[in-house]
Amino acid sequence: MNTELPLRVECHDLRKVYPDGTEALKGITLTLTEGLFGLLGPNGAGKTTLMEIITLLLAPTSGRLTLCGLDTRKHETRIRSLLGYLPQFFGYYPELTAQEFLTYIGRLHNLSRHSARDRARDLLRMVRLEEVRNKRLSTFSGGMLRRVGIAQALMGDPKILIVDEPTAGLDPEERVHFRNDLFELGEGRVVILSTHIVGDVEETCSRMALISDGQLRYCGSPMDFVSPAEGRIWEFVGSSDDLEGLMGQGNLVQVREQPDGLAFRVAAPEPPRPTARPVLPTLEDAYVLFLGGDTRRVGSSPSVG
């Protein structure tokens, strides 16, 4: 029955005001379809609030949300059975083993004991944890727990998978593994990857959105997001005096030490120094340029919504 549902998440003018008056979302309108979708934004931008609203953990103050064509106000329980969620801070039961934990989650998805056990074993194999399935979760490393987290999110074979900051705190190898896993999961479902790590979106997502200050600032492909930054990213070699000056401007993308001084990578409409040379922009460059204050020019070219 679920296969007939359209793979689509539609947010229409979603607003969220917390009881203390904080306006976390200021009218987000967004449509997501099959595949991996990156949700970028600085800390405190409203990403987690949006994720929690999409996972039905929070109720929006106003606006409408439909998942797979079902209105969240009318089909809450059914929608939950279509959702898989890996929260930013993955909570687990330390006294349970990986197998027990996943079996429990499977049972909560109304699987029989036998089916839940088999499904748990399959998923643990998929996330390369089959060998440690009978060890307690309290003994797992951060990366292993994240993989358990993604396995529990997949327990109900969700049509919409939401992962919130999944690679935060992982070592580089784990991060690469995790990105690959996510990429594979994008087939046949909507995967929403919320992160402030630009590299994750750059490596895995074909579409992305940028949220800042509770507002949707961009929605489209990463390539389109980067293109307005072309000719506005500069590299030059300078000294520590330059560093102090650039730090205050908020457009410094990267600085690294070189034998002849400090190499700066700067996002700016004009060359910051006469010796600066233009370089090809990356998503991170465009992101810094965007959030550095010059949002008008970059934000106006790609389509929003």
Add this chain to the structure above:
Amino acid sequence: MRIAFRAVWRWIMFLPLNLVWYWPKAAGRGLVRAARATARGIATASRRLWRCTRYYGAMFLYTSRRFLRIEGYIAIIAAVLWLSFLFLSYSPKGGREILDSSYRLFTVIMILFTINLLPRERDENSLEILWSQPLSRGGIVLVQVLSLTAWCGGLTLLIFAVFGPFLSAELYPLWVGGFCLSTAFAVALITVLISTFCRNAVATAIVAVLVFGIHFFWLKEIGPINLFFNPLPSPVGTSGVMDSSGRIAIVAAVANRLFLLALLGFVYDYLLRRLRYSSVWLT
């Protein structure tokens, strides 16, 4: 008529509901509507429970496993010892003392069981995982509370099985068991509600002990609207024969439990609101 109903209802509900900040709304509903809503709620919950026995059954097992750790085992051992002492000491005198003491005991047990029920899930960040599953939040909390109450029930049965032969009246198990368990469930549900206002288990325990302590010791004389109502007259206990005072006691007991049911309906309703709309509490 409606005004009279409302006035009586407000008067009846004032004291206990004021403790959970809910009396103005409850008083405005009216007796008939409240009773209907409660009955409808119970019917719906029963239907859902029946339909969802599979995952709620799993949750029952895992809740028992998770929450019967150190404090659970301490509570069980203490309960067995205390109940054994009670039955050996008071059964010749009558059920009244047993019921009173059992109330105290089960109140402490249920507070111990439930102070950490939601705070622990919240602190371990597992609440988000649990609430993103295809289950209702009310159902999740209700099954967890029922699981713990069932442990109390099991404990009571165990004690009756062991000490049954020493009891002087066959009525005892029904009275004591029925009253203790329904009160234990109410204590558990109210403690869970209190825990949604407190930041940790210790604060919850202090508030719960205060609330139930005041209720038990100071409001005992309010009779049939007392959570810890004790309808057992001593003669029933000693003779084992049902006389007129026994029949009056039954009527009072039924009225008291009906009141308890209504109170639980409001507590559950308010708890659902807290769980649903309080995002600050969740995180």
